[in-house]
Amino acid sequence: MPARIAVVPAAGLGTRFLPATKAVPKELLPIVDRPAIQYTIDEAVGAGIDHIVIVTNEAKPGIEGYFKPSQMVVDKMRAAGRDELAARMERIGRDVQVSFVYQDKPLGLGHAVGCARALVGQATFAVLLPDELLPDANLLSAMSELNQKTGKSVLGLARVTMDQVSAYGCVVPGVDVTAELGASVVQLAGVVEKPKREEAPSDIVLMGRYILEPSIWDDIASLKPSANGELQLTDALQEQIHREGMHGIVVDSDHYDTGNPFGWLTTVIDIALKDPIVGKQLSEWLRSRGSG
Ligand code: G1P
DSSP states (O other): OOOOEEEEEOOOOOGGGTTGGGTSOGGGSEETTEEHHHHHHHHHHHTTOOEEEEEEOTTOHHHHHHHSOOHHHHHHHHHTTOHHHHHHHHHTTTSSEEEEEEOOSOOOHHHHHHTTHHHHOSSOEEEEOTTEEOSSSHHHHHHHHHHHHHSSOEEEEEEOOTTTGGGSEEEEEOSOOHHHHOTTEEEEEEEEESOOGGGOSOSEEEEEEEEEOTTHHHHHHTOOOOGGGSOOHHHHHHHHHHHHOOEEEEOOSOOEEOSSHHHHHHHHHHHHHTOTTTHHHHHHHHHHTTOO
16 A cells, blocks of 8 residues: 555754744744645645644644634635635645644654654555655655555655765665666665764765655664664664665755755745746846845
8 A cells, every 4th residue: 555644743843943933833934825834735645645643742732723724714715705715725634634643752753753653553654854845746756656666665865965964864875776766766775864974875865755664663662862862763764774675766856954044045935936926026026136
């Protein structure tokens, strides 16, 4: 069965974005007219997911609030003749089942994903980190297809410059599988979380998309603190790679990091420039500032 359920870890405190994230979760910061997390939902739905489990914490009630029905606003938009917006508002949280689980201690990404175990059960599942924004579902769909073909977990990968690798989980590439699976597929011999630049095994990193086979749950349950003293999902992947093998697909489209002010700003500008409503106006404005 292809992955139909996705875990979206959203319990982080957004410390790279304080004080903006003191009252507004970073997942709700707007990218043009949509909160960032809606892009994650749209991407997942586009890849065939019909149930999203959001891992949050009780200090971020705004995330649940976003998915609650808002009949009053819908009625007001309809009365104002804004039917398209009303329909969009009505779809939020209805085109897909959304569930919430709570991470009560910030013990790391491995722990956050582990909080969803009871809800996900023994199914192949996706994990999407909402800080990483992809404008379409192409990568996740290709990952799901490869998972169907191999029966093994598949990771979303990106190439970065060597001075960026230590911010990510980094891949130890295995044998060349181009002839068998295509040029963008990498067989994984291992993964290491946030290596020092001089110790990094490659320039290929984990970019926040995972299709995981359920045997990962026991690896997650056995995690010990490692990089940054946290329970790292990457360490569970390393166990699964050694036991069962795994592949990754290197993304070939735009992808954005919205989790810090500069990344968010450039994401907003880039996506706004492609927007049918504000794109032209923004590009003219940038040109008038001598920067377009
Ligand atoms: C997490 C993962 C890391 C991955 C990264 C992608 O790190 O632990 O393996 O490369 O997301 O954004 P974080 O950004 O939470 O430090």
